[in-house]
Amino acid sequence: MLSEYTITTQRESFYDITRQVCDAVENAVAARGITDGIAVVYCPHTTAGITINEKADPDVVQDMLIGLEKAFPDRAEFRHREGNSAAHLRASVVGSSASLIISGGKLVLGTWQCIYFCEFDPPRTRKFFVKII
Amino acid sequence: MLSEYTITTQRESFYDITRQVCDAVENAVAARGITDGIAVVYCPHTTAGITINEKADPDVVQDMLIGLEKAFPDRAEFRHREGNSAAHLRASVVGSSASLIISGGKLVLGTWQCIYFCEFDPPRTRKFFVKII
């Protein structure tokens, strides 16, 4: 089962996509009787990524954005003509996919975990995929 | 097959969990005759992660901890009330899972590779999962 989702980002930030991934898992359970397996969440963009982190306090995401910007700033040496090399770098650092475990028909997620789509470029319409096996 | 393991961490460090992952693979081989597939090692915490790196010289882990602390320090701008945003950031940078290949009933690991559970918070009892497909 392959599910495709669209997300419209408002700014460089992390967007909670846990609900969509859980929906994809529920659909696979309902359609194919899959109760145990793996879900791969995949971002097909080069200045965005997928990560898993805390959902409870929105300050965590805000702090992580600050920390990524400080560690991987725009630099005078950068030559990429679009001027967004820092966004490419941050995307590779968080990674373009997340692999999750499905057990008993549900995603195995820790108490505080949620799944984030990470936008590192200005607002745009993005896609991500969820593959269940 | 889904295996769950508990680990008690003594401090912010990387803990070698290769043996547990190999055990999970051996159990799947014995119980289900799985000889080829994928193993996903998953950390359900938001201030810990999983990475694969060198086992031979313990100084590598020590140096990596220093390098992560320098790149992602605690910062005056951080507002998360628990005060551990740097730990959240380091967790997302190393990642919450590792995907490994199983071939001929064994994990495909390079000569120098081992699998690490990465603790970025003070000592606590942690869990991780190994899913074989």
Next chain:
Amino acid sequence: MLSEYTITTQRESFYDITRQVCDAVENAVAARGITDGIAVVYCPHTTAGITINEKADPDVVQDMLIGLEKAFPDRAEFRHREGNSAAHLRASVVGSSASLIISGGKLVLGTWQCIYFCEFDPPRTRKFFVKII
């Protein structure tokens, strides 16, 4: 299906291995009729990794190498006797594997995405694996 590839690196850089991964997928489609699944690209080395990023402008890779070197430089405090702890760190940051989706007999890749083998040590002969499930 497990495919093994050899790559000879000329310097610390990212090497495009998209063609090899697509070949592995095509072989699995031809040999086993696999049309939908997951491909795991795995690097068995501890100072190299796998990442997915932009292929169109080679300046992106050059800028990412600069950004990684600035964020994770060699440091006077490092004690690993081989002197390449920064390479170990960069390898863990980009990660030792990439998980990709196969749909309709083809890799799901974004318009600008390609798959890179990331060399963080001086030139050497390297291997990587592609597992299709």
